[in-house]
Structure formats: structure tokens, C-alpha cells
Amino acid sequence: MAFFIVVFAVIFSLFCFSSALLRWNELRYRKKGLPPGTMGWPIFGETTEFLKQGPNFIKNQRSRYILMNESKGLVPGYPQSMLDILGKCNIAAVHGSTHKYMRGALLSLVSPTMIRDHILPKVDHFMRSHLSNWQDHVIDIQEKTKEMAFLSSLKQIAGIESSSTAQEFMSEFFKLVVGTLSLPIDLPGTNYRRGFQARKENKYKLSDEEIIDLIITLAYSGYETVSTTSMMAVKYLHDHPHVLEELRKEHLAIRAKKKPEDPINWEDYKSMKFTRAVIFETSRLATIVNGVLRKTTKDMEINGFVIPEGWRIYVYTREVNYDPYLYPDPLSFNPWRWMDRSLESQNYFLIFGGGTRQCPGKELGIAEISTFLHYFVTRYRWEEVEGNKLVKFPRVEAPNGLRIRVSSY
Numbered sequence: 001m002a003f004f005i006v007v008f009a010v011i012f013s014l015f016c017f018s019s020a021l022l023r024w025n026e027l028r029y030r031k032k033g034l035p036p037g038t039m040g041w042p043i044f045g046e047t048t049e050f051l052k053q054g055p056n057f058i059k060n061q062r063s064r065y066i067l068m069n070e071s072k073g074l075v076p077g078y079p080q081s082m083l084d085i086l087g088k089c090n091i092a093a094v095h096g097s098t099h100k101y102m103r104g105a106l107l108s109l110v111s112p113t114m115i116r117d118h119i120l121p122k123v124d125h126f127m128r129s130h131l132s133n134w135q136d137h138v139i140d141i142q143e144k145t146k147e148m149a150f151l152s153s154l155k156q157i158a159g160i161e162s163s164s165t166a167q168e169f170m171s172e173f174f175k176l177v178v179g180t181l182s183l184p185i186d187l188p189g190t191n192y193r194r195g196f197q198a199r200k201e202n203k204y205k206l207s208d209e210e211i212i213d214l215i216i217t218l219a220y221s222g223y224e225t226v227s228t229t230s231m232m233a234v235k236y237l238h239d240h241p242h243v244l245e246e247l248r249k250e251h252l253a254i255r256a257k258k259k260p261e262d263p264i265n266w267e268d269y270k271s272m273k274f275t276r277a278v279i280f281e282t283s284r285l286a287t288i289v290n291g292v293l294r295k296t297t298k299d300m301e302i303n304g305f306v307i308p309e310g311w312r313i314y315v316y317t318r319e320v321n322y323d324p325y326l327y328p329d330p331l332s333f334n335p336w337r338w339m340d341r342s343l344e345s346q347n348y349f350l351i352f353g354g355g356t357r358q359c360p361g362k363e364l365g366i367a368e369i370s371t372f373l374h375y376f377v378t379r380y381r382w383e384e385v386e387g388n389k390l391v392k393f394p395r396v397e398a399p400n401g402l403r404i405r406v407s408s409y
């Protein structure tokens with residue numbers, strides 16, 4: 001009995017404390033000009049509602065929060081779970097001169113010259129072997145593209161080939177990724193705890209935290225974006241045979257000029273105009289990156305509303321991607337719209353972010369997906385196995401896998 005009284009007292013006190021905090025927050029922020037809306041629950045804010053409702057949450061909030069422009073005083077504002085797991089020196093956690101310096105270091109690692117001379121040959125070599133012997137099998141293309149993105153970056157970063165070391169590393173890395181998008185609750189069994197522990201795996205005895213954070217950031221940033229875009233491209237190509245036909249034409253023409261063992265080189269990559277269009281259209285329609293997060297470093301005025309210091313702003317790029325004025329008939333999968341290259345330089349092209357934080361791995365990501373598609377469509381045809389389901393929020397994924405039956409082309 002005493003136990004139940006104690007439990008009741010604890011719950012009641014927590015409730016009182018939360019309500020008081022909620023009220024205090026409302027009073028604290030009752031300034032003229034604040035965007036309308038509620039503060040949500042203490043600690044959690046509106047995160048759980050956001051993760052539960054996804055796009056509908058944003059739709060409900062859109063009329064109340066008009067946040068269109070990024071300007072001075074806005075720095076990345078990614079969730080605590082992500083910062084804890086990716087490390088305090090990771091590129092999204094730093095700004096000002098440190099960011100400039102880190103970004104410069106990164107850009108030199110993935111510059112067009114580096115891709116042409118060093119990375120593309122490795123990517124080609126990796127894809128050739130990763131995509132071998134898929135014929136006459138039912139495979140989960142989600143699993144295959146995840147392994148592909150991870151193992152390919154491991155090969156680029158550490159020169160590690162697909163082996164038992166890589167396999168061991170991979171399962172820890174997958175936990176890390178899931179942990180970055182979780183509530184930061186450090187209890188046994190939570191995704192956050194698992195992700196945080198995976199970060200501590202330091203088999204190679206690296207002592208420099210900055211290097212570890214950079215490597216984790218590199219692997220992390222290119223992992224989900226590249227794997228999910230590849231998986232969704234396979235999905236859309238399956239559903240749109242005329243697009244697949246056009247894409248195959250492009251790749252078979254490249255193959256026709258080569259011996260079977262010749263790798264894809266920079267000129268081949270640059271000639272893949274329709275492939276690039278397929279990748280952009282896939283990213284747009286699937287909205288692989290739903291949006292980007294920013295945090296205010298001082299009280300700011302945006303579109304007539306005051307945004308207090310320390311508040312987070314979610315720049316919801318999905319809305320832009322589906323805007324019928326920018327992309328006519330926005331819900332149709334139409335890669336041809338991207339054949340006009342000027343679309344890629346419009347300021348509403350937000351697939352790779354924008355401004356000083358624009359994705360430094362853009363060309364690398366496109367080169368990896370293009371090489372994957374090259375070997376996939378020139379070697380195989382495929383059909384979907386029934387029962388596949390896709391969700392688009394909070395991340396684009398096939399919760400039970402995306403199974404396809406593969407045969408030789």
C-alpha cells in the first residue's frame with residue numbers, strides 16, 4: 001500500500017511541476033509579436049506530436065508559423081540526441097570560423113577532382129561487386145541499399161572492404177543512425193542509449209575527438225540520404241516503366257562504348273543527364289530530406305513575428321518540393337522537368353539545403369547513386385513482391401523491407 005502511495009505522490013508531483021513549468025513558460029514568452037501556438041509539454045515540447053502526426057502536424061501549424069527566410073542569427077538546431085551521438089565537434093554543432101574551417105576540410109576531401117581521380121574508381125569497384133549475383137533471388141532492396149551506402153563510405157574513408165570488420169561496424173552504425181532521431185532518454189533499451197553506446201565503439205583507438213566526429217558525420221550524412229534515394233529510385237522506376245526505359249537507354253549507350261571490365265569514369269558520369277534528373281525527381285517526390293532545423297542565437301524578427309533567442313525553427317522543405325507553382329503537377333514522377341538544368345540553380349531548389357550549409361557531399365552522393373543505377377539497370381530487371389509498405393515520416397522507409405524479385409537483363 002505504501003508503495004502505491006509513493007508512486008501516486010511522485011506522479012502527482014511530476015504533474016504539478018509540469019503544469020507549473022508550462023504556465024511559467026507561457027508567462028515568460030508572453031511577449032508582443034511571438035508566433036501563435038503552444039509551448040507543448042516541458043522537456044518534450046511538441047516533439048512527440050510532431051513525430052506522431054508528421055506532415056499533418058506541419059499543415060496544422062503552417063498558418064500560424066510563417067517562417068520562410070533564413071538570415072543572420074540562425075544556426076543549425078538539430079535535436080540533442082543527434083548532437084550527443086554525432087559529437088560536439090560535428091559540423092552541425094559548430095558555427096562561425098570553426099564551421100568554415102571544418103567545411104573547407106570536408107570540401108577538399110570530396111571535391112570534383114577528388115571524386116574524379118580517387119573516389120569514383122573506388123565507388124565503381126565497390127558497386128560492381130556489391131551488385132553481383134542478384135539474379136534469380138528475392139532481395140530486400142532497402143537492406144541492400146543501406147549496406148551499399150554504408151560499406152561504400154567505409155571503403156572511401158578507411159579503405160575497409162566488405163569483411164567481418166565491416167559487418168561488425170555496420171550493426172553498430174545502424175544503431176547510431178536510429179538513435180540520432182530519438183527522444184534523448186538515457187535508459188536501458190532506448191534508441192538513444194543504443195545510439196550513444198554505438199558512438200563509443202572505438203576499435204581503432206583514435207584519440208582525436210575531432211577526427212572521430214568528422215568521420216561519423218561523413219558516414220552519417222551520406223548514409224541515409226544515399227541509401228533511401230537509391231531505394232526510392234528503384235521503387236519509382238518500377239512504377240514508371242517509360243522512365244526506366246529512358247534511363248536504361250542512357251546507361252546501355254555508355255556500356256556499348258566499353259569493354260565489360262571498364263569502369264565508369266568522370267566523363268561517363270558527367271554524360272548521365274537523365275540519371276541526374278531521375279535522382280532529383282526521386283529526392284523531390286519522396287522528400288528524402290523533409291526539412292532542415294535552425295536555432296536562433298538572439299531575438300529575431302521574421303516576417304513580423306518575434307522569434308526569441310534559443311528557439312528552434314523547422315524549415316519544411318517538403319512544402320517547397322510540392323509547390324505546384326514551382327513544380328507543375330507536383331505529385332507526378334516526371335524526371336524530364338529536370339532536363340532544364342536551370343532548375344537546379346533556382347533558390348527554391350532545397351533538396352541539398354541552401355546557403356552556407358548547402359550539402360558539400362552533393363556531387364559525391366549523386367555519383368554514388370548514378371553508379372548504383374548504372375549497374376542495376378544494365379544487369380537486371382525486377383518486379384516487386386506483394387506486401388511492401390512505405391512510410392514517409394519521420395524518415396522515408398519501408399518498415400518491413402522492400403522486396404523485389406530480380407532476374408538478369
Ligand code: HEM
Binds near residue numbers: 350365
Ligand atoms: C542524395 C544525397 C544527399 C542529400 C539529399 C543530402 C542532403 C543534405 C541537406 C539537405 C543538407 C543541409 C542540412 C542543413 O542545412 O542543415 C546537407 C548537409 C550536409 N551533407 Fe548532405 N546530402 C546528401 C549526400 C551527402 C554525402 C554523400 C555526404 C558526404 C560527404 C554529405 C555530407 C553532408 C554534410 C557534412 C552536411 C553538413 C554541411 C554543413 O553543415 O556545412 N551529404 N545534406
